Amino acid sequence: MSKSSSGTLYRGREGMWSWVGHRVTGVVIFFFLLVHVLDTALVRVDPDAYDAVISAYKNPLMALGEFGLVAAIMFHAFNGLRLILVDFLKQGPKIQRQLFWTVMVVWVVAVVGFGARHLTLAFTGGGH
Amino acid sequence: MSTNVAEPASKVEIKAGSGDAVESFDITLKVRRFDPEISDEAHWDVYKLTMYGTDRVLDALHRVKWEEDGSLSFRRSCAHGVCGSDAMRINGRNRLACKTLLKDLDTSKPITVEPIKGLPVEKDLIVDMEPFFQSYREVMPFLITKGHEPAKERFQSQEDRERYDDTTKCILCAACTSSCPVFWTDGQYFGPAAIVNAHRFIFDSRDDAGDMRLEILNDKEGVWRCRTTFNCSEACPRGIQVTKAISEVKQAILTRSI
Amino acid sequence: MQVHQYDVVIVGAGGAGMRAAIESGQRARTAVLTKLYPTRSHTGAAQGGMCAALANVEEDNWEWHTFDTIKGGDYLVDQDAAEVMAKEAIDAVLDLEHMGLPFNRTPEGKIDQRRFGGHTRDHGKAPVRRACYAADRTGHMILQTLYQNCVKHNVEFYNEVYVLDLLITETEATREDGTAYQQKHVAGVVAYDLSTGEISVFQAKSVVFATGGAGKVFKTTSNAHTLTGDGMAIAFRRGIPLEDMEFVQFHPTGLAGLGILLSEAARGEGAVLRNSEGERFMERYAPTIKDLAPRDIVARSMANEVREGRGCGPNKDYVLLDLTHLEPAHIDAKLPDITEFARTYLGVEPYTEPVPVFPTAHYVMGGVPTNIKGEVLQDNDTVIPGLYAAGEVACVSVHGSNRLGTNSLLDINVFGKRSGIAAAEYSKTAEFVALPENPEAFVEGLVAHVRDNDGAERVAAIRKDLQETMDANMQVFRSGDTIAKALSDIEELRERYLNIGIQDKGKRFNLDLLEAIELGFLLDLAEVMTVSALHRHESRGGHYREDFPNRDDANFMKHTMIYKDENAETEGVKGMRFDTKPVVFTRYEPMERKY
Amino acid sequence: MTAQIDAPRAKRIDPKYNRARKSRNNFEMMAWLFMRLSGVVLVVLIFGHLISNLLVGQGVHAIDFGFVAGKWASPLWQIWDLTMLWLAMLHGTNGVRTIINDYAEKDRTRFWLKTVLYVVAAFTVLLGTMVIFTFDPCISETFAKSLPLQCGAGA
Ligand SMILES: Cc1cc2nc3c(=O)[nH]c(=O)nc-3n(C[C@H](O)[C@H](O)[C@H](O)COP(=O)(O)OP(=O)(O)OC[C@H]3O[C@@H](n4cnc5c(N)ncnc54)[C@H](O)[C@@H]3O)c2cc1C
Ligand code: HEM
């Protein structure tokens, strides 16, 4: 196809951007999952190594990363539920935009809630 | 059947019509140009025009073509949104140029006009529609009936007729298919327009080949590639609930297999 | 140059072309050449309906339909043709239904029908429900259904291929009465491929012209930009006469200033016209059927209201179409598209506000003369074997001097089908006519001339001037003076046309070039229209002359025939020959046309 | 500069526009359905997992070998994590498969990317399964002491 078909970005709306988000978060989670299975596998090999790796997760910087990951999972999860509703509810396609904004609200609330808890735990050093 | 309406009054009070003269304003039109006879690269051309309140993007393009640069090429015919010739990307979204009033756009910024995405560009705003029509033809977009043709019309209840009304409105403008991020990727996806036109027959009570069409759309390039991004529904100039139609086809395939 | 051979070549993929293709494609090797993708054809813009005396909702029969057609056409209709059309209308509608057309339905599930202008029960007693419809998208559904069936039957299309010439050869022949004449034969067409700029020859045993109308001669029109009368002009340039070209229909309800059509179906569903005083003025002009009078009458009444100062708006130059007494739900069910046009293009909400409307050039009643088989005539009665025409390009003449609403969608189906069958059948027994020498030479010359000319005149400017003079002088009201003015303007524009220059010199998608060629067609047709109009010293149907306000059956109950002829001169125009052709009467005597 | 103009469109359908070989079976439908069903289940599983690991008590700070060992001492959590692993991996793998199908431009690239994907996914699933099933809390000495009976150590 000729190069000229590129041009400005398509200005999609909620539907398209939520799909971009869904796709990106899906891939991010997938790669995390691969790593996560690997690190968890260490429990089978050497408990100390496992603890060492896990303690890395407890570092405040990593906590931010975890926070991001959980936010991604939550977005993917909530939006995934929205997609399922859109697919199976009779009124789904009609109310997709409302559903999207509901997802956003729930997501923000959940992320803020989780963040408050998780980040305080991480930065106050918790029990250990 | 037409309902009977009360005979209208012979004389009524007419409100003093909104007598405002049509206002004029200046716009900047940024058009993506491409002519392989001149260069392999596309570029933007910018035009400054004075236009009027009832003018549409198509009028602006005509103004350029007729008064400034005759080589600007685009398709158009009916000029009122029924023939489907002039789908293009206006300010980043697929629209019909003849249905997009300039005054409804932000005229303080340049208005960008580009060809629709995902189909090979031939020249300026003209793309090759053949892949699009190819998909359309593949879904068997025609009535298929078994048995004898009745001497009179086939009967169809008003409810049955209403069932597929929405998808009969399609003008094959390709605004939907070329707004679909999945179609952009490799152009193999059947695309929303083909599905809309299959839907029109799948849900027509007179048709007997719904199963065959469902089978066709159960293909790996069929309905399952739709990721419900809704760009198609938003782009459709006929207001067809495209994603809903796709959903209904998905569901029909599911119920048929289970 | 490439030469293609087909049994049948159909030019145009609108309703008429595709209806012909469906028949011909199943009988003979057929190609359809069309300058637009088939579904872009202007048949898709038709809104209101297609008439047939199905009698699904009330008593009706095809004989009443014949009568209405003849009376509506102000008795200039060839009555044998009108009979054929009204009779075959019923099958034409049923054919479409069987092909899948989604008509609106009655509660019993039959095809629903509604009222339309000029269609009456029992010879004018009251409006009758005769128009079969699909909301206000009837033409769209017809075009889609026909295209779908072309796909079904694997019809071969050449899309965006412009036919620019008709290949005609002539042989010496003698008539029954012993006089010698030149018999024309059709050998094929020459076409220009928009995407490559290549010119190719299509040799064919039969050629069907279905290129639609020529509304772009006017400025305010319901017609598409691409309706430039190509078929008529091409035939005319090859010595085929044009019949009744003075009769152009102005549809009463175009969106004011834009010309976009609001179907007569609006009035069929109960909308009424009002002037600035809020008066339903049609009660004065057509007391019996009021707003549902034939189009020429309504359009003139509107123009008259405006002329007498009862127009609306800042310039008092339009009247209002009032739907506000109709239920919004009813409007949505029956007139969804046209109300959206009002909203989109004028920002008017038809539920609550009346819509500004004014007559808009809509339909060319005249065209290439044919008989009821769709065969093209080279004079009053000599058929050109193998050449057919159907649809708006043709003049059968079923519409006479004024077409009734819904009769055109009918015309394209009935005569499209007839010509498709006839063309295929003819091709089975006929031989290819030898191509003339250098068949492409004419088109090559035309294209090269337009491409290489470096004149100072712009195509768009000439076209604009043409359309403006036609609007000003050849519209609803005409007179000897205005017509003469239009004609002299056209002559001037022709001079300027010789001196055009286009900017796009490329081969690919050179629409600049084609617009210039189309302008040539428009100029030819405008000239024929004005010359025809000058000759007709009477008022009849769509042709209203203020200097001759009455119908004059004694002198003008006949068709106008204009020929291109280098040796003749008509109304001061060199190269044109004027003739007439008798009207065919079967059983209806001309009466005064009152509604 | 002038580019060559070949016929931009063949008169008839250009073979390059013909869709790749048809696949008329229910695979894509099942995959689609699976994404939705697994999605619903995954919400429960993943949120349960997150809550128990990151929110309850000490949150992330509580996680160490002992935490894991303690969890997997219960068959409920074993099954929980096992299902989650399988569903998430299948779901994720299928998701990435879709994405590869979308964006890979050549059939060869597509083939290789998918092969790598499947190998990695299979490896990960098997590894994870093995870890959960053959998990041995006693390899840690500290832990073995606190669970003398199970480990049979220190006796
Ligand atoms: C807005 C509107 C509403 C209408 N509503 C009604 C109605 O309700 N009822 C009714 O009966 N009638 C109605 N009419 C009239 C009717 O729709 C038309 O007269 C009819 O559709 C004409 O059909 P056609 O097939 O002759 O031409 P078209 O549909 O115009 O098709 C012309 C075809 O010829 C092709 N063509 C033209 N020139 C060339 C060339 N040089 N080379 C190759 N191809 C060429 C074009 O590509 C096109 O495919 C309406 C018309 C308009 C404009
Ligand atoms: C938490 C619960 C989850 C839900 C409700 C959920 C839901 C969904 C749904 C419905 C889809 C299909 C989207 C579509 O067809 O358009 C999907 C796609 C996907 N999911 Fe999940 N998912 C979840 C968890 C996960 C996890 C844990 C992963 C990673 C391993 C993942 C990775 C993906 C990927 C990569 C896609 C493909 C995205 C695409 O094609 O655009 N998801 N998810």
Ligand code: SF4
């Ligand atoms: S569904 Fe809508 S956007 Fe798509 S082709 Fe049809 S009319 Fe155009």
Ligand code: F3S
């Ligand atoms: S834009 Fe594409 S992804 Fe589906 S909802 Fe429309 S077809």
Ligand code: FES
């Ligand atoms: S020109 Fe016909 S849809 Fe725009």
